[in-house]
Amino acid sequence: MKRRQFLSLGVATLAAPAIISRRTVAAEPGAPLPIPDVMEVGPGAGNILSAIKGRAELIPGVESDTLGYGQDYLGPLLRFQRGRTASIDVENRTDDPITAHWHGMHVPGYLDGGPQLAFGPGKTWSPELPVDHPAATLFYHSHVHGRTAEQVYRGLAGMIIIDDPEIDDPLPRDYGVNDFPLIVQDRSFDRSGRLTYDLGMMGRMQGFHGDDVLVNGAIRPKLTVPAGLVRLRLLNASNARIYDFNFTDGRQFHQVASDGGLLPSPAAMVNLRLAPAERAEIIVDFSDQSAIRLVSQNVGSGGMMGGGNNTATLDVMSFDVGDASTSGPVQLPGSLPATVSDLGEPVRTREFILNISSGNMISSMLNNLIGQDRQTMGINGEPYDMSRIDQQVQLGETELWRINADMMTHPFHVHGVSFQVVTMGGRAVNPAEIGWKDVVHVEGPTEILLQFDKPATIDTPFMYHCHILEHEDAEMMGQFTVG
Template sequence: MKRRNFLKIAAATLATPALNISRAWAAEPGAPLPIPEVMEIGPDAGNTLDAIRGTHEFIAGAPSETWGYSQDYLGPLLRFRRGRTANISVANRLDEPITAHWHGMHVPGYLDGGPQLAFGPGETWAPELPIDHPAATLFYHSHVHGRTGPQVYRGLAGMIIIDDPEIDDPLPRNYGVNDFPLIVQDRGFDRSGRMTYNLGMMDRMHGFRGDEILVNGVIRPKLTVPAGLVRLRILNASNSRVYDFRFNDGRQFYQVASDGGLLNVPLATTSLQLDGAERAEIVVNFSDRSPVSLVSHDIGMGGMMNGGMMGDRGGSMMMDDRGMMGDRGMMGMAGNSGTTLDIMSFDVGETAPVGPASLPTTLPADAPELGDPVRRRDFTLNMHTGGMMRGMMGRDGQMMGINGEPYIMDRIDETVRTGETELWRINADMMMRHTFHVHGTSFRVVSQNGRSVDPARIGWKDVVRVQGPTEILLRFDKLASQETPFMYHCHILEHEDAGMMGQFTVT
């Protein structure tokens, strides 16, 4: 389909008259933030994640059907130690294949948990993971081809913390006291208050966006913190939503880590933008004892024309609060682009401050040298690979692709040599925002939209926003065979499921 014809069809669809259908519930904020239970993963057997069905009341009195790892929704926080082998078993108690992908972790392909490693109902996968990764906040989730979006949405996800005994972490690190995980997600609910995932045309095009924001599985919770420095490990675990985090009183905070681990120095800021699957660690000073809220500017879908005709889910063209074309439908939304989303609130308790009283001027960041690239590869993220509108309406799941080809499990797209530094250039064939993830390594971002960036300020990444030409410098030190290759893909989960993914070996 030609781009101008696609724009005409999309514009005509958006021009549908609005209706006003009210919902029968209201989400009450202020419930205590749940702190995930920690599962310490070491070399001894006995650590098991059971993928199970459950029910969870996100809205009081409206139980939703959910999935989780060893609990009704999401999973425990997995804690690994660098230099140790981590033995863990994942048992599938569901009725369809799943995986457990250790997002961001540097492991060989046969341990990565990608689509090739899916295992069926009643089966158990028991990898032995050699932990060779700097101290960092990572992510685990199911990664089945064509089913990643709904499986993660239902709850098959959780946070990982890697500790490095060789470094002296100078930051707050008393888990659950001054060091907190924040798994941020948006979810959609039907008129009865039950979580739903029904994709309309625009959900497939831009990625699903829900109408409520959850942190650790609770809508707009409250956290009581000590009156001092507090570390927040933030994971954007939404299917597609981009957050622009800030505090409602405009206070300054410090980013101290990104996807791959610590930065070189704490960076003072008043806002933090995270795309899907990105992580950041920040340190906030609550010594003034003032209550405060974490909020986000609603960036919109990040679609064509950078927030123009199709970059905003709000406005008068919304059919109802559930969306056009079905229960979620074509334009399910959570506020208009430019509005403010409430994420969670903080108050300060009577507990005496613990941990460091001030931040260091430098941080013990992992700093391997990549050197100059020996080759360059180009990747174009394609919104359609033939029959685009047919794919959007659900009759052809493989509507998207990379370099003109949708993902095929038995095709190897690239072959990379271990230990060689490469420059990858990623772009899109339409003016769309994407989020590009590479398995098996961390990389440095060299440029975005034609402008050079300071890699030290961004840190080590495994996810990067693509909104114009983007260059990354990377090297692979872990092997991946043809049977269990690494993946590169858009981390808008609906794009990934629709075929915007490729795979490569490392030899």
């Protein structure tokens, strides 16, 4: 019997059927989409990002205990400009250590905001970020080891937009008019409508999956868009859920950017799959003025414990179309100001296996069932150790990393660099079609090509890890230096 099949049978034997108590407070869809305020972050003083405890009405009329950067839940949209230093003061006004990790940014390790840089209540971290990154949609969030999942779930996260004044962006870019951030998360609520984070055994092993989909902190909201081309910046900020986005009328749209920035040319598609922490910018033509909904197929976790995929549809948000068009572009260009450059031949190859249960699986499951211990996970058979450097990389060299998993699929993230995907599931892919990435969904043997040009020391190394946040907290992470 294969190990995967054995685990499915073991969990079926150990786990009693779940009894779901539905809440008595309704979560009505259709509230207007909240548009995050913008914080333009430059070299001067006065840019303050305060992590605070909040009381947010995620369900109207019911307050939940939340966290946020400068607000009750989530944070402002941070706007950086390439070539300018971004000076920012991150204050900790919560009760626990926090960080601010600039997910996807090319900065040295001492500015990255990883777990080694956690700082306690009442403290302030004041990094000066040299913005050396192409125009892109990035992600920021707390990254305290063992607490990342709950802190992000409670709201310590937000979106970053990097602008590049050296390029002529031919796409819609009037923020809040024809260019919209969509931070997509799944969350659960108790019977009274309060936000809840109860992991249980399955949540620990497969990552937490919520019952409701929020966009920018609102449950299944509505957005009124102009009749024309609209840019949607999609960020999967869920702890573990994979989305397969499409529109209810089956309309075609075009992807114009991935994690690390613009694609060389728009890519036509009718559905778009994003794993946790992946981003994509898409252009949707609303000139027909049809009211439609954005939905997602409910994608499973690759079959672990019988999880598999199922065909249930998740409502994400709806769109109404106004009468007026905007002064933005009326048609998509055939090409975009981006290229996937030649990184050259790799000087070495490294192998990574993402492991679930490097110890006794059944014992771990029993401990989880009775509320003891947490699921053992790791990479290459080793759980994360903050005092151990797992890899030493040479500055400026190109490497090939081969990643695979022994149980289920995982979104694999590397700090401090954007990479090119060479193969996925053992099949060759065209890196130009996928674009620059910092997260890759590992569903079978996967190869990525990386060139490291930012240093990281023993004291403040870079991380590589699964971006299912519960897995990251449960030790599926390693760290490396660049020098």
